[in-house]
Amino acid sequence: MSADTTGFWTPVAxxxxxxxxxxxxxxxxxxxxxxxxSDSGRVAASADRCPHRGxxxxxxxxxxxxxxxxxxxxxxxxTGNCLRIPAHPGLTPPDTxxxxxxxxxxxxxxxxxxVGEPVHPPPKLEGLVALxxxxxxxxxxxxxxxxxxxxxxxxxxxxTQQYDTMWLLLSEQEQGHTLVHVLLDGDNTLGHRISxxxxxxxxxxxxxxxxxxxxxxx
Amino acid sequence: xxxxxxxxxxxxxxxxxxxxxxxxKTALMGEPIxxxxxxxxxxxxxxxxxxxxxxxxxxxxxxxxxxxxxxEIFSIPEADQPGRRFVDVGVVRVRCSPLRxxxxxxxxxxxxxxxxxxLGAEPHTEVxxxxxxxxxxxxxxxATQVKFYQPQAAKSASGGITTEYxxxxxxxxxxxxxxxxxPRPSEWDVITLFVQPLAEDLCDVWPxxxxxxxxxxxxxxxxxxxxxxxxxRSILENQIxxxxxxxxxxxxxxxxxxxxxxxxxxxxxHNYTYGAxxxxx
Numbered sequence: 001m002s003a004d005t006t007g008f009w010t011p012v013a014x015x016x017x018x019x020x021x022x023x024x025x026x027x028x029x030x031x032x033x034x035x036x037x038s039d040s041g042r043v044a045a046s047a048d049r050c051p052h053r054g055x056x057x058x059x060x061x062x063x064x065x066x067x068x069x070x071x072x073x074x075x076x077x078x079t080g081n082c083l084r085i086p087a088h089p090g091l092t093p094p095d096t097x098x099x100x101x102x103x104x105x106x107x108x109x110x111x112x113x114x115v116g117e118p119v120h121p122p123p124k125l126e127g128l129v130a131l132x133x134x135x136x137x138x139x140x141x142x143x144x145x146x147x148x149x150x151x152x153x154x155x156x157x158x159x160t161q162q163y164d165t166m167w168l169l170l171s172e173q174e175q176g177h178t179l180v181h182v183l184l185d186g187d188n189t190l191g192h193r194i195s196x197x198x199x200x201x202x203x204x205x206x207x208x209x210x211x212x213x214x215x216x217x218x
Numbered sequence: 219x220x221x222x223x224x225x226x227x228x229x230x231x232x233x234x235x236x237x238x239x240x241x242x243k244t245a246l247m248g249e250p251i252x253x254x255x256x257x258x259x260x261x262x263x264x265x266x267x268x269x270x271x272x273x274x275x276x277x278x279x280x281x282x283x284x285x286x287x288x289x290e291i292f293s294i295p296e297a298d299q300p301g302r303r304f305v306d307v308g309v310v311r312v313r314c315s316p317l318r319x320x321x322x323x324x325x326x327x328x329x330x331x332x333x334x335x336x337l338g339a340e341p342h343t344e345v346x347x348x349x350x351x352x353x354x355x356x357x358x359x360x361a362t363q364v365k366f367y368q369p370q371a372a373k374s375a376s377g378g379i380t381t382e383y384x385x386x387x388x389x390x391x392x393x394x395x396x397x398x399x400x401p402r403p404s405e406w407d408v409i410t411l412f413v414q415p416l417a418e419d420l421c422d423v424w425p426x427x428x429x430x431x432x433x434x435x436x437x438x439x440x441x442x443x444x445x446x447x448x449x450x451r452s453i454l455e456n457q458i459x460x461x462x463x464x465x466x467x468x469x470x471x472x473x474x475x476x477x478x479x480x481x482x483x484x485x486x487x488h489n490y491t492y493g494a495x496x497x498x499x
């Protein structure tokens with residue numbers, strides 16, 4: 001993650017994993033969020049809790065340009081205000097009914113969510129293309145040890161596994177887990193993509209074994 | 219901690235039809251207990267330490283209390299009415315506060331979204347005004363004149379009907395629902411929710427029914443209710459916080475939630491706070 005004094009950006013998902021009209025859960029240091037893309041393609045991030053009855057909004061559904069809670073269908077706009085309460089179709093919900101939202105930026109196939117109010121835009125990943133994401137049950141230091149490389153201040157790590165180079169964008173999750181986005185140089189081939197996908201799986205096993213050993217040995 | 223006021227209440231601890239001479243282990247408000255049936259055919263409930271607890275058999279279930287109950291189990295007169303079929307639905311374990319499970323049972327606005335095409339369907343989402351009161355003599359929460367359009371209100375219903383409901387909360391973790399009875403319009407079907415608090419954030423839900431329905435097989439009746447409760451579980455295990463917030467500010471009620479508002483007020487009045495969160499966090 002790229003930190004400045006007022007906030008930082010967290011890479012929460014790959015663009016390809018959030019099609020239009022869907023919502024998924026995501027995690028940042030500021031807590032759980034519901035990450036969603038409207039039918040017209042706009043990405044938004046809100047707190048993962050409907051203020052009505054506390055239901056997780058990431059279990060909800062997207063219709064048009066709104067996110068609705070699965071419990072009672074209360075729907076929210078990208079900016080977080082409640083637009084509709086189906087139990088009272090004639091009622092215009094007061095402005096006080098709203099969910100907290102976060103700034104979202106999408107670039108180079110990666111969706112970034114702001115924690116706080118970062119002054120600078122999210123880091124550029126020019127020339128790289130996103131391949132896939134996976135969660136490792138290991139912390140950032142252990143993944144660095146397993147891959148034999150260090151991540152930079154944006155959370156980007158250059159791994160040279162077996163034959164090809166791949167880039168790993170690391171994002172801390174709860175319970176010492178790490179979300180890993182795998183990126184490749186733009187001129188990759190299908191063969192590169194398959195071998196990178198396998199290489200990152202073996203890195204995951206390595207890192208998780210190392211993490212288990214480290215926890216066992218205290 | 220928060221158990222005192224709820225200690226002396228009765229709670230369901232199992233289906234009487236399933237209790238055997240060898241004890242089965244369960245829990246009541248964090249206390250491990252064992253339930254069995256004695257040589258005389260009566261239910262026996264003890265703590266795992268051997269202390270004998272009060273017990274009763276009523277409405278298909280064994281009831282017990284880890285405290286000293288000051289009154290009998292609430293009455294359901296329909297349970298003694300001839301011609302009804304009594305349905306032991308079984309148990310659904312839910313990782314939520316027992317109070318959240320009851321509150322969800324009192325809610326109709328979620329039908330179109332959670333029980334889609336069964337108990338509700340869009341665009342029929344509006345909740346008409348209904349009456350709610352805390353009846354002082356009985357010391358119960360009542361909601362009456364609750365009406366809702368339902369595509370398939372009961373196993374015995376064919377096609378959509380506007381169903382009328384009445385809800386009763388006679389004990390902190392129990393609710394009785396009276397509902398339009400399609401084959402016999404002059405009577406009410408009775409569907410209950412008996413909740414066994416295992417811990418403040420874990421419960422076993424024992425639905426039970428007393429219906430006028432001679433057509434539907436017992437298996438289908440049980441499957442219908444289990445489908446409904448499993449749909450509810452997917453909600454109940456994903457509400458934050460897991461405990462029921464009793465202080466205002468944490469959640470936002472509307473007119474459709476007046477039963478829940480009265481239920482929370484009644485809980486607070488009696489200090490029924492096992493499974494509740496009192497300070498907004």
